[in-house]
Amino acid sequence: MAHPLPRSVTIRPASRLQGRIRVPGDKSISHRALMLSALAVGESRVEGLLEGEDVLATAAAMRAMGATITRSDDAIWRVNGVGVGGLLQPQAALDMGNSGTSTRLLMGLVASHPITATFVGDASLSGRPMKRVIDPLSTMGADITASPGGRLPLMVRGLCPAVPITYTLSVASAQVKSAVLLAGLNTPGITRVIEPIATRDHSERMLAGFGADITVEQGESGRTISIVGEVDLKPRSIVVPGDPSSAAFWMVAASVVPGSDVVIENVGLNATRAGLVTALRLMGADIVELDPRVVGGEPVADLRVRHAALRGIDVPHDLAPSMIDEYPALFVAAAFAQGRTIARGADELRVKESDRIAVMKAALMANGVRCEEHEDGLTIEGSGGDPIAGGAEVASKLDHRIAMSMAIAGLHARAPITIDDASPIATSFPGFFDLLHTLGGEASWG
Numbered sequence: 001m002a003h004p005l006p007r008s009v010t011i012r013p014a015s016r017l018q019g020r021i022r023v024p025g026d027k028s029i030s031h032r033a034l035m036l037s038a039l040a041v042g043e044s045r046v047e048g049l050l051e052g053e054d055v056l057a058t059a060a061a062m063r064a065m066g067a068t069i070t071r072s073d074d075a076i077w078r079v080n081g082v083g084v085g086g087l088l089q090p091q092a093a094l095d096m097g098n099s100g101t102s103t104r105l106l107m108g109l110v111a112s113h114p115i116t117a118t119f120v121g122d123a124s125l126s127g128r129p130m131k132r133v134i135d136p137l138s139t140m141g142a143d144i145t146a147s148p149g150g151r152l153p154l155m156v157r158g159l160c161p162a163v164p165i166t167y168t169l170s171v172a173s174a175q176v177k178s179a180v181l182l183a184g185l186n187t188p189g190i191t192r193v194i195e196p197i198a199t200r201d202h203s204e205r206m207l208a209g210f211g212a213d214i215t216v217e218q219g220e221s222g223r224t225i226s227i228v229g230e231v232d233l234k235p236r237s238i239v240v241p242g243d244p245s246s247a248a249f250w251m252v253a254a255s256v257v258p259g260s261d262v263v264i265e266n267v268g269l270n271a272t273r274a275g276l277v278t279a280l281r282l283m284g285a286d287i288v289e290l291d292p293r294v295v296g297g298e299p300v301a302d303l304r305v306r307h308a309a310l311r312g313i314d315v316p317h318d319l320a321p322s323m324i325d326e327y328p329a330l331f332v333a334a335a336f337a338q339g340r341t342i343a344r345g346a347d348e349l350r351v352k353e354s355d356r357i358a359v360m361k362a363a364l365m366a367n368g369v370r371c372e373e374h375e376d377g378l379t380i381e382g383s384g385g386d387p388i389a390g391g392a393e394v395a396s397k398l399d400h401r402i403a404m405s406m407a408i409a410g411l412h413a414r415a416p417i418t419i420d421d422a423s424p425i426a427t428s429f430p431g432f433f434d435l436l437h438t439l440g441g442e443a444s445w446g
């Protein structure tokens with residue numbers, strides 16, 4: 001009988017991190033590239049796609065609904081779309097694995113097609129709230145039957161033609177915004193989303209790139225995004241920039257491990273995603289943007305990050321939407337800062353792949369970091385640059401970003417830190433441990 005692969009990994013303290021690395025493609029952009037290519041008429045080409053489990057779940061779902069998706073040996077993905085309105089009835093439940101983005105965006109697509117799809121996922125995803133998308137999609141006419149509490153498994157019976165709506169987001173969520181806009185693609189008339197607080201705008205950018213009739217207006221009450229439905233999408237060639245959310249771990253690692261000097265190539269720096277760079281700079285981080293350029297319609301640069309003495313800050317609340325996925329990494333930076341960091345105004349962290357406030361608090365405290373928990377964030381007492389105690393095992397709770405953040409913490413600890421299950425890292429960052437080794441870190445399995 002084959003032995004299961006070891007899931008637990010132990011990270012040893014590193015003397016310094018040095019080298020050049022390239023992070024994988026942006027997860028948000030990769031999902032959208034596959035979805036929109038699958039709806040265009042003709043063949044699209046995608047380069048730099050993130051080949052993580054979450055994005056592969058999207059690819060499998062789009063195949064199950066009629067798109068032809070292939071990958072060549074040079075890692076170029078080709079997608080032959082079915083056309084807006086052309087999604088086919090999937091023959092089996094769509095398995096979304098751990099991926100909230102796949103689930104919520106695909107629910108939007110199914111909602112305005114004459115098909116029915118069942119969505120299932122792992123234990124983490126099955127605990128996450130879907131009411132935020134069920135509400136607007138039901139108003140558009142979709143018939144959605146969910147498990148108690150508005151959770152997965154759930155079934156979406158689309159309505160075609162659906163009813164266009166004007167929807168004001170009640171949570172700052174790019175997934176909810178995107179679900180409604182994607183439903184609007186196959187809905188007659190104009191579907192509008194008003195977002196009082198700006199969230200990542202990859203859907204808007206990419207929809208425009210594919211030829212959708214989409215406009216964005218900035219007004220008193222926020223951004224209004226309007227999409228005219230039933231317009232054909234044209235196939236495109238897309239280059240996916242590197243994921244700033246993956247670069248985040250190396251920005252923090254290089255900042256906190258003394259003597260470090262790291263270049264992270266090809267990092268997407270869309271302003272709706274770059275909040276961590278701002279927060280780290282406020283803490284005194286040494287981050288230099290080299291060779292700023294545009295890749296796939298997104299601003300990109302190579303980041304040179306050198307070790308710096310960080311100081312605790314009161315993290316500005318308005319940065320939250322542009323660094324929502326980066327709080328676990330920021331908490332680690334705070335653990336090494338001089339003084340106290342107060343990171344609040346981020347209650348959405350409670351409903352990510354895990355409750356990232358409670359889980360990071362437990363992980364940091366077990367490794368000798370003093371934290372105070374708030375409903376909407378953490379206050380963290382920094383070590384003043386000294387290594388933290390380490391020595392404890394951390395429960396990753398099916399959350400890739402917990403596993404990676406605590407792996408980084410283990411690089412500057414007095415004793416190794418063990419992650420009980422590092423397998424969730426494959427959802428967003430295949431090759432994470434290879435890069436850790438490239439930079440001079442050491443991790444051992446089992």
Ligand code: S3P
Nearest residue numbers: 028101172173174175176324325
């Ligand atoms: C994402 C939006 C964010 C983010 C997630 C990816 C997206 O979620 O946390 O990792 O691609 O639209 P919310 O919309 O729930 O904030």
